[in-house]
Each structure stands twice: as C-alpha cells, then as structure tokens.
Amino acid sequence: MKILIVEDEPNLLSVIRKGLSEKNHDVSAALDGTTAWEMLSNNSFDVIVLDVMLPDINGIELCRRLRAAGNFVPILMLTALNSSENIVAGLNAGADDYMAKPFRFTELEARVNALVRRAGQEHKTIENIVIEDLEIDLRTKTVKRKGETIVLTAKEFNLLHYLAKNSGTILSREKILDNVWNINFDMNTNVVDVYINYIRKKIDKPYSHKLIHTIKGLGYVVKP
Numbered sequence: 001m002k003i004l005i006v007e008d009e010p011n012l013l014s015v016i017r018k019g020l021s022e023k024n025h026d027v028s029a030a031l032d033g034t035t036a037w038e039m040l041s042n043n044s045f046d047v048i049v050l051d052v053m054l055p056d057i058n059g060i061e062l063c064r065r066l067r068a069a070g071n072f073v074p075i076l077m078l079t080a081l082n083s084s085e086n087i088v089a090g091l092n093a094g095a096d097d098y099m100a101k102p103f104r105f106t107e108l109e110a111r112v113n114a115l116v117r118r119a120g121q122e123h124k125t126i127e128n129i130v131i132e133d134l135e136i137d138l139r140t141k142t143v144k145r146k147g148e149t150i151v152l153t154a155k156e157f158n159l160l161h162y163l164a165k166n167s168g169t170i171l172s173r174e175k176i177l178d179n180v181w182n183i184n185f186d187m188n189t190n191v192v193d194v195y196i197n198y199i200r201k202k203i204d205k206p207y208s209h210k211l212i213h214t215i216k217g218l219g220y221v222v223k224p
Contacts, residue, residue, distance in 0.1 A: 001116060002026045004045045006036040006062070007078070008054050012101075016049065019105045020112070033057025040066065045073055046116050049108070052079035052090065060093045067094035067154050072141060074115035078103070088191055092198075094154035097181065129164045132224050134203065134211060136164055145207060155180075156199050163212065163222040172219040196220055 003025050007013040013029055020027045028045070030036035032055040040048075052059035063075055075097075077090045082100035090098050096118075097111050129136040135144045141157055143150045152160065162180050163171065173192045181191070196212065204210045213221050 002045045003047050003049065003112065004036065004039060005029045005049045006054065007051045008032060023109065033062045036062060037065065047074045047076065047112050049076050049078055049112065052077060052081055060089060063093040063095055072154060074119050076111055076115060084189060088194060091155045092153055131164055131167055131211060131222060136161060145203060150202050152202065156195060159195050160199050160203065163220065168221065168223050170215050170218050170221045
C-alpha cells in the first residue's frame with residue numbers, strides 16, 4: 001500500500017512513518033502542504049494521512065484542491081483540532097475520516113486499512129444507480145437529476161451513494177455514521193443531519209418531487 005503522510009511535526013511524522021513502514025507499506029512523507037501538493041501532482045497514493053495545521057497550504061485547503069482536481073484518494077485527517085465545527089469543516093472539504101491527536105497507532109492503522117478497503121470495494125462497483133430521475137454515476141462520481149448535473153463534495157456523494165444503494169431501507173443515524181464516516185462520533189453529534197440538509201438542498205429542493213425522507217425517530221430513507 002502506498003501511503004503519503006503530511007505532518008509538520010518531525011517527531012510525530014517519524015513515529016507514524018516507522019510504524020506503517022514496519023507493516024510493509026510504501027510510505028512517503030511531506031512536512032508542508034506545498035511539498036505534498038507537488039508529490040500528489042506527480043505520484044499516485046492509496047491513502048493520505050493529512051494534518052490540518054500545516055505551513056503554507058493547510059490540510060483543509062489541500063483536501064479541497066485535491067477534490068476539485070478530481071482526485072478522490074482516501075484521506076484521513078489527523079489533527080489536534082477536534083471540535084464538532086472542525087470535524088465538519090474537514091469532512092466537508094472532502095476528507096473521508098477524521099482522527100484527533102493524541103491517538104493510538106493501532107487505531108490509525110486500522111482506519112487507514114478501512115479506508116483503502118472501502119475504496120477498493122467502491123472501485124469494483126461499476127453499475128450506476130438510478131432512482132426515478134436521479135442518476136448516480138459510480139465511475140465518474142457524478143450525479144444528475146432530470147439530466148442536470150449536481151455538484152457534490154466527496155462526503156456528500158458518499159452519503160447520497162449509501163442512501164441510494166439502500167433505497168427503500170430506513171437507515172438510522174448510527175448506521176449512516178458507521179458506514180459513511182467510519183468514525184466513533186459522540187452519538188449526540190448532528191453531523192448526519194447537517195449533511196442530509198446539504199444534499200437535500202441540492203438533490204430535492206430545486207425539484208417538486210422529493211426523494212430523501214425523514215422517518216421520525218428512526219432515521220432517513222431514499223425512495224421513489
């Protein structure tokens with residue numbers, strides 16, 4: 001597995017790099033956002049472990065640039081900024097997972113493996129999902145409704161994909177957190193509701209017929 005670590009604390013970077021290398025991974029490292037961007041422009045990686053507080057280009061901005069460029073490599077954000085607002089900002093920028101410092105290496109390794117495993121499973125899925133006039137192209141990660149392209153962030157796309165592939169099934173907030181974020185959030189978090197609201201504004205609000213429904217006390221469901 002090819003892993004890029006972007007971390008400006010040399011000691012921590014060394015620990016993470018050593019630990020992952022001992023697991024037989026091919027590990028590269030960058031101490032700042034500019035170096036990371038150059039490396040990502042010229043190389044492909046299976047996963048990125050990305051600090052938020054970086055010199056020059058911070059982790060949030062680097063993540064946004066990658067997603068805007070069509071690079072959907074799995075990203076695990078690793079940072080001391082662990083408030084709900086920071087978590088939402090990181091995920092909304094396109095990160096796939098978010099881990100707070102200090103952390104246990106065994107958990108970091110497990111999350112990295114989970115991200116790569118999930119990316120591989122999604123890559124194998126080649127059929128599009130069509131629900132009435134909504135079409136989700138899994139190859140290009142694009143969404144259309146009534147033929148009009150709808151621009152989603154990486155996390156919004158993953159959430160819509162999960163809801164749509166389970167069309168007709170009521171999904172609890174806990175189940176959505178587990179399958180879309182793979183993060184042990186405090187169950188009082190409203191991140192699922194926030195992201196449901198994001199995709200509703202894009203998928204449902206402009207159209208008379210709604211596809212995303214709230215089932216009070218149970219969760220959410222996409223259905224014709």
